[in-house]
Amino acid sequence: MYKRRDSGMNRQTVVVKIGTSSLTDNRGRLEEGKLESHVEGVLRLKEAGFQVVMVSSGAIAAGFHELGLSSRPRTLAGKQAAAAVGQGALVQRYRERFAARETRCAQVLLTRSDFSSRGRYLNALATLNYLLEKGVVPVVNENDSVAVDEIRWGDNDTLAALVAGLLQAQWLLLVTNTDGLYTDNPHKNRQARPIRRLLRVDEALLRQVDGSKSTFGSGGMRSKLTAARLAAETGVRVYIGTAGEDNRWMLQAVHNKGSGTYIEAASRHISRKEQWIAVHSAPVGKLHVDSGAARALLKEGGSLLPCGVTKVEGEFCEGEIVEVVDSQGTLIGRGFTRYPAALIDQVKGWQSAAVRHLTPDAPEEVIHRDDWVIAAGTEIG
Structure with missing residues (x-):
């Protein structure tokens, strides 16, 4: 059995992935109250002694209205333009909210190629570790203004799993608009029951979900389960659930008191070198x-x-x-x-x-x- 190789930091690390639907209103625009609530949740984790990395979507939502558009663009060029405008605005709002609580955050933009290159992979690790050691909250996003593939898959779920594995984090929290996994679509079937714990995500489970509309009640659940499996295989525990009204929900989740779905980490932990060979290398x-x-x-x-x-x-x-x-x-x-x-x-x-x-x-x-x-x-x- 492989054992976890400690990075030298004693504090546990939590990666929190915030999706666009958890940041926007019914018009698809950023909702300040939701963003502030997520920041408060992260601060609760930090106050409890955790190191926290945010993987945040929302750049396109923050930018499309500044381009004079009434709704989220559908073309690739439109999405990339909106992301180029919105990324700075999104991070600035995070900076303002964190600064109000005397905490610093930093923007970190990554693409898939940053993981496929061994040198860039290690450089990303060094940068993130340095920020965490200095008490800074990294706000990670895909570099949507230039990366074609990244806009098309995962909605940052896969990126969050990769970052969690890279940092050998203890937890990955995937925030979604459905409180975890269900036996059926809870919006259509009142008999659907929540699934509180999974030992692993297997192919049989993935075959039950659709890439765009989950039989378990939420669009994008397949993406989250695929990301959860990737993270779990690298030794990271995963939680999938909604953002609670109480800003302590993140802290409750890592203390096994969340109302969503928990996915256990694999018993066989692998080193970063093995992760890179197995997952990122070409x-x-x-x-x-x-x-x-x-x-x-x-x-x-x-x-x-x-x-x-x-x-x-x-x-x-x-x-x-x-x-x-x-x-x-x-x-x-x-x-x-x-x-x-x-x-x-x-x-x-x-x-x-x-x-x-x-x-x-x-x-x-x-x-x-x-x-x-x-x-x-x-x-x-």
């Missing part, structure tokens, strides 16, 4: 391995040796990420390769002594066990 090739190599990687804690490779796909250099599939073509994991593709193709199936005779400086392992992560859902037993 594989550039694929290695097929025989049954012996698959067994060594999955059950024996071994490394991948040249003798276990049967086929190479793609062109890559040493130090890049590759996927590994078994003899049935099933993905079993990924890792850093210590060999370039051309050399692996040349020595696949060879014993280590033969490889060293050909290239004396070649490492013994194609993928060392310290640079290897098993794919989620892979049967290990």
Whole structure:
């Protein structure tokens, strides 16, 4: 079992994701009272000793009326323009509310590419940790004015899960307009019952929800459940629920007194390096391995040796990420390769002594066990 590697900070970290629907009125514009309530909730957490990161939507809502639009834009260009105008206005409102309580906040804009690059991933971690150490509340958002994909998926749910994993947070609170998960749509079925706890989010559950209209009563619930699974797999506990009228609701949620749905963290915690390999990296090739190599990687804690490779796909250099599939073509994991593709193709199936005779400086392992992560859902037993 992998153990959590502490970042050096003793205070627990909570990531709070605030969606647009939890910040706006019925016209789609920012509602000052809601924003202030969320700030008060964050301050309650800080007063209780938690470090807090906010992942906040709302830039488009804050900006579209300044463009002379009567409603939220539908085109990508319109959304990006509204975000460009609204992002500064949104953060300024957060700054004013926090400053009134003698607390500082900082804007942090991220895109998916900030996580796929190992260097930028570590830089984002260093920046967030520095802000938290200084008592600042980072207000994170996707860089909507330039990032095409980020406007189209997740409504910041996935970003919040990634930030929670990056910081190895104890909690991720996903604020939505339905108080957690239900057995059916509570707006249509009065017999629907709330689901208070889930041990995990599996494929069967995800198949029951729709990307835009959840059978459990809320648009976007699939996005939240997908994000919850991602966070839980990195060792973060997740809470999905509405923002209560009492501004202590965030504090109550992390004390297991919330009225929404709790999703337990996986028992197998993974390090940031493993997180990056498993979740964020972009594989550039694929290695097929025989049954012996698959067994060594999955059950024996071994490394991948040249003798276990049967086929190479793609062109890559040493130090890049590759996927590994078994003899049935099933993905079993990924890792850093210590060999370039051309050399692996040349020595696949060879014993280590033969490889060293050909290239004396070649490492013994194609993928060392310290640079290897098993794919989620892979049967290990």
